[in-house]
Amino acid sequence: MQRELVDRAKRGDEEAFDALARQVGDRCMAIASWILRDADLAEDAVQAALVRAWRELRTLRDADRFEAWLHRILTNECYAEARRRTRWSARIRLLPVADSVDAGGVLTVNDRDQLERAFRRLTLEQRSVLVFHHVVGLPLPELAGRLGIPLGTAKSRLRLATSALRASLEADDRTSTTEERFA
Incomplete structure (x- = not known):
């Protein structure tokens, strides 16, 4: 079904592209929200990605790879949205995050605010690999393809992002413990 819509959209069928956008819109919004940590910026990024995808649809070689192609544009x-809005970090709103995260037993966090702070400290690239791998559930080879980076780079970024997140959470734990001791 998606392949047929992509083929029709490539021939200029706006209704087919609208149908594609509705199919992938929620997932794109979730990805952008996780990366940017701001719903307004995420909406802007999704809209810009969809406009760019419509304009560049003729460059898509494999209709079966539409969603991967769109995710790369979205990323x-x-x-670009984060660069345009240098003051975005001052306006971050907390998005709903599960009270506990269990990434294969590696990370368990009960404090949503602590996780939010730690996640915001990561670079955009680090957030992207964590979101695509742990939230979207992409295997590393597909993640690398969607981000347009070599597999080794994807592995390295994921390892560094996980380490940075863990270090940030541990630093918050130490700070909280110290503050409690002196309170």
Whole structure:
């Protein structure tokens, strides 16, 4: 079904592209929200990505790879949106995050605010690999393809992002413990 819509959209069928956008819109919004940590910026990035996808649809070689192609455009738009809005970090609103996160037993966090602070400290690239791997559930080879980076780079970024997140959470734990001791 998606392949047929992509083929029709490539021939200029706006209704087919609208149908595609509705199919992938929620997932794109979730990805952009996780990367940018701001719902308004995420909406802007998703809209920009969809406009760019419509304009560049003729460059898509494999209709079966539409969603991966769109996610790559979306990631680039998220980076561009963050650069355009240098004061975005001052306006971050907390998005709903589960009270506990269990990434294969590696990380368990009960404090949503602590996780939010730690996640915001990561670079956009680090957030992207964590979101695509742990939230979207992409295997590393597909993640690398969607981000347009070599597999080794994807592995390295994921390892560094996980380490940075863990270190940030541990630093928050130490700070909280010290503050409690002196309170």
